[in-house]
Amino acid sequence: MTSELLHGATVLTVDADDTHYTSGWVAIRDGRIHGVGDATTMPDPTSFDRVTDLTGHLVMPGLVNAHTHTAMVLFRGRSEGHSLLTMEGWYNTIRVPELSLEGRDIGPAVALSCAEMALSGTTTFCDQYFFAEEVAAAADAAGLRAVIAYGIVELGDRARGIDELSKAAAFVEGQRRGRVIPWFGPHAPYVDNSEALLQDEVAEANRLGCGLHLHMACGPEDNEQTLAQYGVTAAQALEKAGFFAGRVHAAHCLDLSAEDIAVFARAPAASVAHCATAGLRSGREAICPVVDLRAAGVTVALGTDNVAANNAYDMVAEMRMAGLVASHREGRAQPISSRELVRMATIDGARALGIDGETGSLEVGKAADIVAFDMRGPGWSETPDVETALVYSGSGRDLRHSFVAGEALVRDGALTRQSLASIRETYSATYADFWDRVAQNGAAA
Template sequence: MLSETVIHARWIAPVDGRRRWLENHAVVIRQGRIVSILPSDEAARAHPDAERVDRPRHLVVPGFINAHTHAAMNLMRGVANDLPLMPWLQQHIWPLEARFMSRAFVADGTDLAMAEMIRGGTTCFNDMYFFPDVAAERVEAAGMRAAIGMILIDFPTVWAASADEYLDKGLEVHDRWRNHERLVTTFAPHAPYTVSDAPLAKMRTYADEMDVRVHMHIHETAFEVARAVQDNGQRPLARLDALGLLTPNLLAVHMTQLTEAEIARCAAAGVHVIHSPESNLKLASGLCPVQTLLDAGINVALGTDSAASNNDLDMIGEMRTAALIGKIAGDDAAAVSADTALEMATLAGAKALGIAADTGSIEIGKSADLCAVDLGAPETRPVFDPIAALVYSATRQQVTDTWVAGRALMRERRLTTLDLDALAARNNAWGDKLAAHGASNQENQRHAQ
């Protein structure tokens, strides 16, 4: 194996706040790190013995960071459609999880999700799901980067029987992976309506002591907010603020229902917002006021949510949707520009996860987490602005290569660490089981009527 790799590209978008893109440049990688960014002819002369990767029609960008996922739910893609959030959860998703959740389910679902993400240029994802120990093992095997959520819910599941057990098992996961170069952990309380005050207070103490992020669905729907006011007289954010959770460690997912005062409070507290536009649209949850949040100084990252509610993990598609609906939500065609969308999908995600010193932009010293997108296809020609072409015209099928820490996880559309044929066989078996369960439930309901 050569000690150096030099990736030559038609364009490089560093997302470094200084240059929009560089033309005919190369990224020099040594031991998984970016050691130089040079004009291609200079790089060729300076590194004649390095492995040379030529991508003459491509835009190279930082690997996408999917800042909100439930990876194993890829096995439930399409099981329930055209429903609002609570009926979708209560009548379909939670019953399936109660019936089928297992270590094998999470292993196979996570592998399927990672195959999809790598093929779309995603190098890192922030996960929230059962059996986080299994998810971490699958990430390690596949070579991706991830934030693994230490899930917390009030009610018992196959993963844990009580809030204390959720926390104890989560801490075990944290201790096992705490020094891993590609894995971090977060506390992952599901939502204000599924976690009560006492567990949240205990978790907050751990999070403060350990300086660990907290990843939580918050203000996802108007129903959630109204129900909270009805039940305890407080909007969810106010309750979380009273518990001391509004800090720079909070990753608030969705945030479609916000007042001016709440935006100001989140900005003052340093809260990060994770925007999942396609899931919000599909579940009719609402529109996150992205440009207003950005104007207030809030870091806004981008995530797909699960393939059960999206129904894909396509970060290029998510960027386009975020940019387009951001203009409607802000009543301004200049809102959520292509450059902003790309930053939300890369560096903003790294900042939210606390890993921006290591990834999220193409800069000397950072990990070589990259993807290459072929802009030479008819669908993206001519290219006047490669970033706009990526966000508004390209598709994930145009991603040809994905690298994490300099290692090619996909090379010219071929995965190197995951076997698609083996994955297909396992995923088809799960699909048959879930479909049979759904058919059986429908038959039982028919007889009951």
């Protein structure tokens, strides 16, 4: 592989000490970070295949979108006026049209989602949906790092649940794409996955050594159903069922009690994906108790959720929204600092997915998953705090360069593997065909 020296930039390493350099450099060799430092320690540029001057840029670890459903870009703009965190909103605007989905729809949809993520600073994402093999193939083609959780929905049909789990296990066992990590994705415990199936999923996940990604505590309906059936919340019921014995990554977690938080804190590898924008757009009164979770030692990452609920993949905007809703929930200014928000969108996201030894910070030996934001625009005027400038003044649209494992996926604001125009053209045809099919099937939203 080639080598490249990035220099002249403000560098945020997001290491344990939050080391940063006002005029720094990052060396990339063989897909890994070979060195990081300030101008006084910069290596000889002539020893690199490529040298890139990033004066006026912020160089930092790639962002981690810890919860999304990339194929659901097909539903963007189709759920206005509905909450996707209620059974009514999800069933009528998403689930019924989903019945017309075919495998051929997935690749073009995921390709567009990956393009939007790459062009706004995301280098790793966690996806949970149907057609996991097609999602994984499209993510691999785009070059992003991805945890792909095979969506498992039982809906009261035990035979279906067992069949879905068998297919999920085959997906995990057969996955061989270098930047793709396969997981199980039980959609929502006790809503569309029975306790018996959940226990089977835990046993299989333990056998295969994979993580579990699910939705939890999405709102009153979710909690009321679980309380009525089991007398305790989903988190407490799952703990009794042994679900928290391995790696568990739970999205949303809006309505968590103090005991629920203790469940997460007791678990060896449990984390939360906070999707602030999607929760607000869905009309949820409750807000994920991020401050309390973090105080208890629970890893909290950030996610966009699907873009039918968000409606964008901009993780810079997601950092900002997470900061704003935390201030509102706690009733005080900045209970989560900008620096902490940056960590939640990088190293904490990587930690939630079990890959913090590989990515999430700029440290020697880690994969060169690196992004560069242009700070020369008017919103980035001189500031003593570059993290605050990024979170509250910046935008994913300021992204200029993005690397995954040392490969430039975005250079000078343009995709390198495939043009955005060609991705859009293919997607537009797929979108039209899909919604024509929905109409023909009598399931128009």
